[in-house]
Amino acid sequence: MSALSMPLPGAAQVLRLELKRNAVPMLLPLLAVVFWFDTLSTADAFPPVWTLRASVIGNHMLFDFGAFAGGLAAWAGSREGRRKTLDLVATTSRAAWARLSIALAGTLCWLLLAFLAGVALLYVKTALEATWGGPPLWPVFVGAAGVTVVTAIGFTAGVLLPGRFTAPLVAIGTLLLDQAGLHAALVLSPAQGTYAVLSPAGLPPMLDAGVYYRVPPDVSIVRVMLMGGIALALFGVLGLAAGIRHLIRVGGLRVALRALAGRGDDVRLRMTAAVLIGCGIAASGTAIALAGTAQPDAAGGWMIPALHSAASDRPIPVDWDCTSAAAGAGVRPAFQVCVSQAFSFYLHPVASALTPVAAEIAGLPGAPAGAREIASVAGGQAVMSGITGTPPVFDFTADHVGGVFGDFYGVGMGQAFQQGMLDAFLARSPPHAGGPAYVLPQFLNVPTPLGAAQQAVENALLAPFGWQPAIAGPAAQQWQGPALAGILAAARRFGALPASARHAWLAAHLSALRAGTVTPAQIP
Amino acid sequence: MNVNLSDVRRSFGKNKAVDGVSLELGTGVFGVLGPNGAGKTSLLRMLATVLPPSSGEMSLLGRDPGASAARRDIRRRLGYLPQNLGYYGSFTVVEFVEYFALLKEMPSPAVPKAVAAAVERVDLGPKAKAKLRTLSGGMLRRVGIAQAIVNNPDLLLLDEPTAGLDPEQRVQFRSLMRTLGQGATVIVSTHLVEDVGAACSEVALMADGKVVFRGTPDELTARGQGHSVGDAPLERGYSAVLAEARP
Numbered sequence: 001m002s003a004l005s006m007p008l009p010g011a012a013q014v015l016r017l018e019l020k021r022n023a024v025p026m027l028l029p030l031l032a033v034v035f036w037f038d039t040l041s042t043a044d045a046f047p048p049v050w051t052l053r054a055s056v057i058g059n060h061m062l063f064d065f066g067a068f069a070g071g072l073a074a075w076a077g078s079r080e081g082r083r084k085t086l087d088l089v090a091t092t093s094r095a096a097w098a099r100l101s102i103a104l105a106g107t108l109c110w111l112l113l114a115f116l117a118g119v120a121l122l123y124v125k126t127a128l129e130a131t132w133g134g135p136p137l138w139p140v141f142v143g144a145a146g147v148t149v150v151t152a153i154g155f156t157a158g159v160l161l162p163g164r165f166t167a168p169l170v171a172i173g174t175l176l177l178d179q180a181g182l183h184a185a186l187v188l189s190p191a192q193g194t195y196a197v198l199s200p201a202g203l204p205p206m207l208d209a210g211v212y213y214r215v216p217p218d219v220s221i222v223r224v225m226l227m228g229g230i231a232l233a234l235f236g237v238l239g240l241a242a243g244i245r246h247l248i249r250v251g252g253l254r255v256a257l258r259a260l261a262g263r264g265d266d267v268r269l270r271m272t273a274a275v276l277i278g279c280g281i282a283a284s285g286t287a288i289a290l291a292g293t294a295q296p297d298a299a300g301g302w303m304i305p306a307l308h309s310a311a312s313d314r315p316i317p318v319d320w321d322c323t324s325a326a327a328g329a330g331v332r333p334a335f336q337v338c339v340s341q342a343f344s345f346y347l348h349p350v351a352s353a354l355t356p357v358a359a360e361i362a363g364l365p366g367a368p369a370g371a372r373e374i375a376s377v378a379g380g381q382a383v384m385s386g387i388t389g390t391p392p393v394f395d396f397t398a399d400h401v402g403g404v405f406g407d408f409y410g411v412g413m414g415q416a417f418q419q420g421m422l423d424a425f426l427a428r429s430p431p432h433a434g435g436p437a438y439v440l441p442q443f444l445n446v447p448t449p450l451g452a453a454q455q456a457v458e459n460a461l462l463a464p465f466g467w468q469p470a471i472a473g474p475a476a477q478q479w480q481g482p483a484l485a486g487i488l489a490a491a492r493r494f495g496a497l498p499a500s501a502r503h504a505w506l507a508a509h510l511s512a513l514r515a516g517t518v519t520p521a522q523i524p
Numbered sequence: 525m526n527v528n529l530s531d532v533r534r535s536f537g538k539n540k541a542v543d544g545v546s547l548e549l550g551t552g553v554f555g556v557l558g559p560n561g562a563g564k565t566s567l568l569r570m571l572a573t574v575l576p577p578s579s580g581e582m583s584l585l586g587r588d589p590g591a592s593a594a595r596r597d598i599r600r601r602l603g604y605l606p607q608n609l610g611y612y613g614s615f616t617v618v619e620f621v622e623y624f625a626l627l628k629e630m631p632s633p634a635v636p637k638a639v640a641a642a643v644e645r646v647d648l649g650p651k652a653k654a655k656l657r658t659l660s661g662g663m664l665r666r667v668g669i670a671q672a673i674v675n676n677p678d679l680l681l682l683d684e685p686t687a688g689l690d691p692e693q694r695v696q697f698r699s700l701m702r703t704l705g706q707g708a709t710v711i712v713s714t715h716l717v718e719d720v721g722a723a724c725s726e727v728a729l730m731a732d733g734k735v736v737f738r739g740t741p742d743e744l745t746a747r748g749q750g751h752s753v754g755d756a757p758l759e760r761g762y763s764a765v766l767a768e769a770r771p
Contacts, residue, residue, distance in 0.1 A: 013635070014626045021614045084610035088671075091572045092627035093599035099627060266592030 010094070011102060018106025024072050028114055034064045035118050043122055047398075048129035049342055051210030053122065054139040058200040061118060062146045063178045069111045069147050071171030073154030076107040081162020090242075097239040097269055104155045104238070108148060115147045116140075132319065132342035133210065138220035142227075146200050149227040150174055152234040159241050160248060194294035197302050198226050198287065206300050207398040211342040212375035213299035216312035222294075222304055226287035233280025239273025300377035315375070323351045335359070336370040343373060343398055353417045354394070360461050360499065364506055366428055368394035368421065374431065386431040387424045394421045395431045418462060426454040428514050452487050453518040459491035460502070490520035497524060525550055525583075526679055526709040527571065532580030533733075534566050541566035543733035544580070553705035555724035555741075556713040557762060563733040564713040565607055568681050571711065572604040585678055600629055603677030607684050607713075609668040613657030617648055617667055620656055624671040642674040645700060647693070661688040669697070673704065680710045686719050698723040717758045721745075729765050736769040 039060040046052045077100075080086050089099060123135045154170045178201060196202070197219045209215055237244065290304050297303040298313055322338040335358040337351040354371050361367040369391040376383055376397035385396040396417065423429070427450060450458060494502060505524055512518045527549040534542040542563045556564050569575040570582065573589045585601055587594035611620060621639045630638060643652050646666035651659065656667065665688045672680060682701075686694045701723045704710050714720060720727050721741045729737035729744070737744060741758060748760030751767070 010626045010629060010632050010635075013632060014623065017615070017619055017623050017626075021612065021619065023614075079612065080610075083612055084608060085612070086610075087569065087572070087574050087606045088604065088610060088624070089627060090574045091599055091602055091604040092624060093596045093629045094627045266596070 014102045022106050022110050024110035031068050038064050050133045053126045054136045055204050057139040057143040066150045066174045066178050067171045069150040070154035070174035071167045073107050073151040074158035074170035075167040077155035077158025078162035078166045100238045108151045111147050131344035138217050142200050142220050142223045145224045145227040149231045152231040156234045195291050197294045198291045206376050208376050211340050214312045218304035218307045219302050222287045222290050226284050229280045229283030233277045236273040236276030296380050298380050321347050339373040350417050357418045368392045385420050386429045422458045451516045452520050456487045456490035456520045460494035463495040486520045490523040494523050528583040530581040532577045535578045540733045549709050552725040553701050553710045553723050555720035555727040558730035562730040568683050568713050572681050601678040603672035603680040605668045605672040605682045611656045616653050618652045621670045621674050625674045628675045638674050642670040646670045678708050682712045717762050721758045731769045737765045
């Protein structure tokens with residue numbers, strides 16, 4: 001008899017039947033549609049940066065899978081009660097715990113398979129587009145733990161409270177739980193408590209997360225520990241299911257203790273179940289305690305001191321991708337733009353956007369001779385783009401030049417880079433701290449507030465590129481009515497001048513313009 | 525003796541479902557008769573090790589079902605058909621019977637053959653691959669019987685086994701019970717007295733949780749002489765015993 005033709009052990013044969021007759025495959029097409037239109041379309045809207053794309057696993061995929069996993073597991077768990085086979089299966093010799101575990105495994109196998117297939121599709125698509133790095137595994141572990149715990153919750157609810165409505169109620173409950181987790185993550189701050197790091201859902205990470213600094217696994221470890229602990233405890237509860245069911249039916253402490261001690265499988269199995277419940281609770285409790293010690297880390301994420309490795313804090317050596325710096329047709333070398341290879345896909349769009357603007361201001365004091373991408377977080381502070389060094393270089397961050405998050409990879413990307421460089425040039429601002437990186441970093445990058453004359457000049461310089469920046473920032477409120485009209489009129493006048501005349505005026509008045517002593521009316 | 529009960533009682537709150545039953549049974553087909561609420565199903569559930577007795581002593585297949593290791597061994601050698609058979613509609617006939625064979629921890633290599641044999645014995649061979657949700661009530665009853673006998677049990681408990689079967693199937697099933705009774709203890713709880721007359725070598729009649737008659741079907745028939753209630757002789761015996769038992 002060959003190994004292949006040997007009959008499977010009894011438990012494996014039961015599992016084969018459970019897999020064959022599971023309800024999950026019937027709903028897989030619907031799950032695939034939800035996955036496609038939510039998880040995958042959201043990921044497609046992100047730049048092809050591994051950490052960013054992988055963030056949809058916690059923020060969208062778990063949400064999509066959660067309701068299905070909870071509901072389908074509750075359906076499977078409630079089968080014996082719903083189909084009234086409790087007496088029949090109770091007369092069989094295989095332990096009830098083993099029987100329920102196999103049924104749970106059948107459902108969990110299908111759900112994990114579907115989950116991993118979804119992750120594979122997401123990662124293959126990302127691999128085809130990404131220009132640097134590799135697939136992060138911790139989001140997959142967290143996601144798999146999330147699917148497992150929701151399945152365990154649903155299954156246990158089905159076993160203990162079997163009924164027709166258990167599955168839909170668990171599905172709805174899972175949706176609400178996901179929402180609550182997301183909401184908890186949204187208020188994440190040291191002031192309001194750090195327990196929200198336990199939620200697998202949260203804000204998308206910085207655009208360059210994992211590019212300049214490693215993403216430490218601390219928070220992922222705590223999440224897996226929490227969810228694994230809950231799943232383990234629930235698995236133990238299944239070993240005491242007969243007693244707990246009796247307790248739910250009859251009630252009363254004495255009856256409860258007698259039921260737990262005397263019903264179900266033999267005493268060794270029940271003791272093992274009790275030990276597993278204890279271990280699960282201990283693991284989850286430890287995870288919660290560890291989450292309470294979470295601190296913002298230098299790279300804009302969160303670290304757990306007890307789990308943190310100093311190696312995670314070391315910067316990743318940057319592999320640059322640059323445009324040519326060789327001398328162009330003129331006397332000056334070409335305006336060189338460098339980005340991390342992770343962002344190679346936008347090197348040429350950025351260079352195309354910045355080079356003509358750089359040409360407009362070339363030769364003026366403080367005008368950048370090149371542009372270079374830098375990390376968007378330093379020392380836990382979000383970094384705002386600026387001009388620095390000799391010769392001056394426009395240091396931009398993937399996060400903060402792109403305006404609001406959605407503009408990064410869309411139509412507005414080039415315009416945002418142009419405006420970002422002119423903002424820094426006219427306001428003469430070096431890269432600077434923009435506030436704690438963990439607080440909604442995407443919204444820190446509002447355009448630099450400029451003076452009225454600076455704004456008029458910026459509008460005029462950007463006019464040849466077919467757009468005008470929206471006048472924004474704190475100063476915008478005072479530019480109502482006549483003041484705003486003055487800015488726009490000055491921009492039109494200045495824009496109408498020949499390029500050489502504009503350049504000459506700027507050369508003569510740049511210091512005064514930066515100092516704020518020029519008014520729009522003084523602009524030719 | 526495969527079944528040995530001594531003053532077994534089972535109460536649900538103040539209700540005494542089984543009230544001091546003592547039985548000793550070897551191989552053969554044993555019928556349990558009685559009106560609704562007499563305690564037949566509770567007695568069978570105790571014999572099936574689903575329900576522990578409130579008091580009294582039980583020995584099944586020479587073992588004490590109160591001890592978990594012994595209970596597990598008893599369950600390996602037990603077949604049970606409950607009064608209301610639950611089933612999984614998405615399973616086929618073969619899968620359902622196989623599922624229970626595996627839950628009874630039959631040796632894996634023996635399962636396919638045993639399943640095929642059990643399905644054939646209840647005459648469901650042509651429907652072996654049909655989903656349970658597509659079967660009629662009578663066919664489902666036969667599936668239930670197949671899962672009960674798949675492990676060739678030494679103790680077979682059948683609660684209303686012929687409910688839903690057509691006359692031809694009932695005749696076949698009585699024959700099957702007689703065959704099974706040659707090597708095992710078969711306990712049939714029923715309210716159909718003709719089943720008892722045709723298949724059982726011994727019968728007990730329960731009323732209010734107590735055994736009020738025990739003997740052969742012929743002896744029960746004899747108790748009905750001169751009694752007018754009932755169409756068949758056995759029914760008259762049944763009615764006569766019950767009438768005597770009522771206060």
